[in-house]
Amino acid sequence: MCSLGEDLTLYARRVAASSAWFLTFLVQGRRPLRPRCPPTSPKAASPAGSPARRRWSSRPTAACSSREQGGQLRVIKNNALLPTPFVTLTGRTPSGERGLLGIAFDPNFATNHCVYVYYTATTPTIHNRVSRLTANGDVAVAGSETILLELENLNATNHNGGAIHFGPDGKLYVAVGENADSSNSQTLDNRLGKMLRINADGTIPADNPFYATATGVNRSIWAMGLRNPFTFAFQPLPGRMFINDVGETTWEEINEGVAGANYGWPLTEGPTTDVRLRHAAVRLQPCGVAARSRAARSTTR
Numbered sequence: 001m002c003s004l005g006e007d008l009t010l011y012a013r014r015v016a017a018s019s020a021w022f023l024t025f026l027v028q029g030r031r032p033l034r035p036r037c038p039p040t041s042p043k044a045a046s047p048a049g050s051p052a053r054r055r056w057s058s059r060p061t062a063a064c065s066s067r068e069q070g071g072q073l074r075v076i077k078n079n080a081l082l083p084t085p086f087v088t089l090t091g092r093t094p095s096g097e098r099g100l101l102g103i104a105f106d107p108n109f110a111t112n113h114c115v116y117v118y119y120t121a122t123t124p125t126i127h128n129r130v131s132r133l134t135a136n137g138d139v140a141v142a143g144s145e146t147i148l149l150e151l152e153n154l155n156a157t158n159h160n161g162g163a164i165h166f167g168p169d170g171k172l173y174v175a176v177g178e179n180a181d182s183s184n185s186q187t188l189d190n191r192l193g194k195m196l197r198i199n200a201d202g203t204i205p206a207d208n209p210f211y212a213t214a215t216g217v218n219r220s221i222w223a224m225g226l227r228n229p230f231t232f233a234f235q236p237l238p239g240r241m242f243i244n245d246v247g248e249t250t251w252e253e254i255n256e257g258v259a260g261a262n263y264g265w266p267l268t269e270g271p272t273t274d275v276r277l278r279h280a281a282v283r284l285q286p287c288g289v290a291a292r293s294r295a296a297r298s299t300t301r
Contacts, residue, residue: 071088071090071100071119072085072088072100073085073087073100073103073117077138086135086138086140087117087139087140089117089119096157097157098120098128098154098157100117100118100119101118101119101120101162101163102119102130102164102175103118103164104116104164104165105166106166106200107166113134113135113136114132114135115133115134115135116131116132116133116148116172117130117131117133117164118162118163118164120160121150125153126153126154127150127151127153127154128154128160128176129147129149129150129151130147130164130172130202131146131147131148132146132148132202133145148198148201149174149196149198151176152191152192154179155179155180155181156179156180156181158177158179158228159178159180159227159228159246160176160177160228161174161175161177161226161228161230162177162230163175163230163231165233166200167234167239167241170200171197171205172200173195173197173232173257174196175195175196175232175243176191176192176226177192177226177227177230178192178193178226178265179192179193182265182266183266185226186224186225186262186265186266188210188213188214188218188224191217191218191221193224193227194222194223195222195224195229195232195243195257196221196222198220204217204219204220208222208259209222209223209259210224222259223257223258223260223261223262223263224261224262224263225261225262225263225264226245226255227245227246227265228246229243229246230245230246232257240256241256242256242281243256243257243263245265251269251280251283252283253270253280253282253283253284254281254282254283254284255278255280256281258278261278262276262277262278263277263280264277270283271283
């Protein structure tokens with residue numbers, strides 16, 4: 001599967017050039033990118049030797065943060081990478097697509113100093129975890145980790161999802177891949193292949209769409225039928241969510257996030273006529289398919 005970056009960048013420039021948030025969202029996450037810091041903070045460049053899976057977030061202290069797949073969360077301040085990591089998560093495995101995959105700052109970070117992370121833990125078995133940390137300046141308070149979610153045990157090393165963001169409603173949204181088992185996406189018996197929604201303390205909101213039909217921790221499910229939602233973002237106004245989901249052989253999808261939606265994997269990929277399923281807001285051919293299509297067109301001219 002080719003990276004979405006090139007195809008999505010072209011699409012974004014064509015139809016959303018005036019929406020900076022959309023362009024940033026579309027191209028982020030599948031390959032190393034220069035960080036996009038807030039306008040009031042300095043830009044930061046990736047230092048030499050930086051890992052391939054480095055992603056960026058901003059926090060309301062005129063600094064950028066960089067999360068590394070191996071487990072270190074770094075701070076870039078005044079255009080320099082600070083030598084001391086914000087935190088180094090132990091008991092995590094960075095193999096395949098596992099590792100430190102997501103970071104979010106609490107909407108009230110300026111007062112409560114809470115930082116949220118999504119990473120692959122190894123004990124008691126290998127699984128993905130969402131935890132909350134407390135910041136003290138540019139480092140995390142020792143021993144401040146509070147575990148909010150312990151997701152299902154993993155088999156494959158790929159399709160972990162991992163993006164986390166707070167929505168306009170103040171809830172934490174968590175994108176979870178189906179761990180290369182497509183049967184996970186269409187069941188309410190586990191949280192794999194889903195978009196989750198929880199409170200900042202890890203409890204489950206009673207107004208979640210499947211709260212009455214799912215049980216236990218599965219009540220955190222907000223939407224289902226996803227394959228590997230590796231990134232998503234909220235439009236600042238009016239707060240619409242868009243989810244990047246990896247296709248298998250035919251279509252890459254950008255789905256509009258809707259409570260209770262079923263995006264169809266593995267029943268469908270890309271366009272569908274099934275009224276039970278939600279159509280992708282945007283669908284794009286993987287770059288290999290697109291290249292073959294262009295080659296075919298060129299030979300018929």
